[in-house]
Amino acid sequence: AQSVTQLDSQVPVFEEAPVELRCNYSSSVSVYLFWYVQYPNQGLQLLLKYLSGSTLVKGINGFEAEFNKSQTSFHLRKPSVHISDTAEYFCAVSDQLGTDKLIFGTGTRLQVFP
Amino acid sequence: DAGVIQSPRHEVTEMGQEVTLRCKPISGHDYLFWYRQTMMRGLELLIYFNNNVPIDDSGMPEDRFSAKMPNASFSTLKIQPSEPRDSAVYFCASSLFDGIGGPYEQFFGPGTRLTVL
Numbered sequence: 001a002q003s004v005t006q007l008d009s010q011v012p013v014f015e016e017a018p019v020e021l022r023c024n025y026s027s028s029v030s031v032y033l034f035w036y037v038q039y040p041n042q043g044l045q046l047l048l049k050y051l052s053g054s055t056l057v058k059g060i061n062g063f064e065a066e067f068n069k070s071q072t073s074f075h076l077r078k079p080s081v082h083i084s085d086t087a088e089y090f091c092a093v094s095d096q097l098g099t100d101k102l103i104f105g106t107g108t109r110l111q112v113f114p
Numbered sequence: 115d116a117g118v119i120q121s122p123r124h125e126v127t128e129m130g131q132e133v134t135l136r137c138k139p140i141s142g143h144d145y146l147f148w149y150r151q152t153m154m155r156g157l158e159l160l161i162y163f164n165n166n167v168p169i170d171d172s173g174m175p176e177d178r179f180s181a182k183m184p185n186a187s188f189s190t191l192k193i194q195p196s197e198p199r200d201s202a203v204y205f206c207a208s209s210l211f212d213g214i215g216g217p218y219e220q221f222f223g224p225g226t227r228l229t230v231l
Binding site for chain 2: 103104
């Protein structure tokens, strides 16, 4: 079965600094990857997803992620963070097209300081 | 458009009591998911439905948990009897088959925070 590892439980960063949130998945023949964000006291919402095609995926709020098959990684990046980016970020994987069963990582808490 | 609606938003109950959580998916969506989120275990998929039919309930922790989807616009998650270890935030999410081949974006509700004393 697929699994997802988010190595960093917390990432503190100052406003306007770049940030990278790491995500690694267990290898599979085909893999489909997602990043979701959860703001305080809210449900999750999709930031971006990779199904196929270009390995660099752009999402909402200036975030992007790069699919690296050889390293089984899908790290999330933003060149300059804002206070409003403070939230929990979840990486998720689905190992089959046509199934909506997602396996979520344990989450990374991004804390942006002024 | 209204998003996924969950009720109640907060529930405090005593051990042994029955708890029913409710979810209204986005109109027209044909997949519905129930998740549980805790600090210890993170976000876990409990069960999901397609066109009101349960597809995978392997994440349901034990027989105390049951879920139903009597129609396309309503689902319930019931815990009977409840225990303190059931305390968590329960999320409902829905998605729509677009005819191309997913996985499809899941839209999450705001969650129900359950506390079992």
